[in-house]
Amino acid sequence: MRKNYLLTPGPTPIPPQVSEALARPIIHHRTPQFQEVIKEVSEGLKYIFQTKNDVFILASSGTGAMEAAVCNLLSPQDTALCIDGGKFGERWIEITKAYGINCQVIKVEWGKAVDPIEIEKVLKANPKIKAVFTTHCETSTGVVNDIQGIGAVVKESSAVLVVDAISGLGAIDLKSDDWFCDVVISGSQKGLMLPPGLGFISVSPKAFKMVEDCKNPRYYFDLKKAKKALDKTDTPFTPAIGLIIALAEAIKLMQQDGLENIFQRHKKMADATRAAVKALGLELFAPDAASDVVTAAKLPASIEGEKLVKTMRDTYGVTIAGGQDAMKGKLIRIAHMGYIAEFDIILGLSCLEKVLTQMGYKFPIGSGIKAAQEVFLK
């Protein structure tokens, strides 16, 4: 009978309309019925990506879409620039290296955003760079990068800008076209409020020229095949039909709210969460670049982070995330993204306060919640 609550940066909770769609009888994908769905979600994704470019839907998780970006844009020995400010920035390095790409790296301290000027410098010094791989919201640290600023410098070079927006898309603003993002990647289990299993990739005409010239081997993720199929309102291989039908419902919900309202809701929840953790005497991990997607907070040295997360989840049913890699045991990460709302944040904080108290950390009980409530009242 234990009730469970999910406040993790992916997967995020699923709205009932979307769950209902997942449970519907399946339909065949090579039918006019499913073509209607493809049409609808293709248009809807353009709205959410804020782009006129094609958005391809892959049956994969977000990492598959990241790989699609790498293996479709670059050939072995090509040069790329990867921005590494966390676990998901590192992933760009790993994937480009796997494909024999000459990978330049700007290493950014965990908890900081990259300075677009640094990117500009590297691009000027290395005119061979064909693609810049960036992360919008770095889920491992809670940092949001200045994609608008990065877009402004990358567009002055010959390189294309690739943005991993897996955890940011549909939660915080990303004007793909206005900010000159050539390729934007996302996944289904974050701002889009679906189970994981869909990857998305939008591709600008400039980037698509690179796809056509690219010499890396690929088949399942070949965007030429995806484009040829999408032009006929089809997919090259059996798509994840059920998830795509549910995506149509999720997009409808997002269109009803409107992107601007969605971003405002995320900002309010983030402000409230940040106020709460500060009121509890915890330190924001990314004070200068905190995203409105997930809040990372440093734990006092006296608190074992893994035990805190485990107790919240396994004793009380509230799942938040801990730190990853070097920050394992030292961080908590509370998501305020997707189908999460004001009172979910309050209940999550209530559980956090309870377990912190039980673990011997001293603060006036209710002080985190009060700080959050004050933000929500504004």
Added chain:
Amino acid sequence: MRKNYLLTPGPTPIPPQVSEALARPIIHHRTPQFQEVIKEVSEGLKYIFQTKNDVFILASSGTGAMEAAVCNLLSPQDTALCIDGGKFGERWIEITKAYGINCQVIKVEWGKAVDPIEIEKVLKANPKIKAVFTTHCETSTGVVNDIQGIGAVVKESSAVLVVDAISGLGAIDLKSDDWFCDVVISGSQKGLMLPPGLGFISVSPKAFKMVEDCKNPRYYFDLKKAKKALDKTDTPFTPAIGLIIALAEAIKLMQQDGLENIFQRHKKMADATRAAVKALGLELFAPDAASDVVTAAKLPASIEGEKLVKTMRDTYGVTIAGGQDAMKGKLIRIAHMGYIAEFDIILGLSCLEKVLTQMGYKFPIGSGIKAAQEVFLK
């Protein structure tokens, strides 16, 4: 209010217990709760694959798992043998070529099975062949290949045997280990009765040695990563959580029935369908190698196949498949696989008889159904 019925060779209808699981609230994947699910489905898949080997679950459709086999086993310039007896045999050729592999081909006439002796000859003449890529049930033609016979000849060579069992697995017998199948591929939307979105791949120790030595670039489909994660009851990237939880339900249903009973049920449905199409005066497309998964029948020249399939689906709600590629418009393919049972076959035949009659084809109405009923009564 039109009621819809699905008799296609993937996706197949979804049992209510599985639909219910798809609609459940999502859980996080890096939790003991999800580890329990991974444990359960890993064991369950071994039962269904009839193997002691690891079965890796990919967030992809079946083609992704096929690509995983190619890009993990072979390096550029390696030699492989592909058996091409239909659209999915061709896919092995396309994928191996995409990866720069020297691809030998045994071309088999559509509607026929490959003769294992042909494979033996080619293997003896080309000792460099490192892998033989085969198709268990060729969905495009309804043919079942003699994997047991093929396994017996491949094991005498140094090559590994790779079997695309996407549409056969869990519907017809495939003794992976006893028949010396090193790598077996499948997908979720066929015998396993799930929506599409999961790929499966089992790998023998002999094949896994090739994975370790393989020089092809890959990241998302890298089976070394999959193995390292599975050894810790984990997945390398965010898995398709919802589908995997539903898979646990589907496997439970299959274990309750038992593989032997499942295979018998498929055989009975196939016998009935074959008897029916013959009674209707149609010709089996693969009389000598008809699978118990999907029945392909040739239409009389007077009947436009695409119109027949379209009318059955769009006017009456019964979806069967037509012919593909060279057989477009000339075949119907009626699936009897997964969560399809006796009376579904009867209703499908009833719709087929109705539309054939409306299109001017002459036969005693009810004769196909009667032939099927007689088989089911036996």
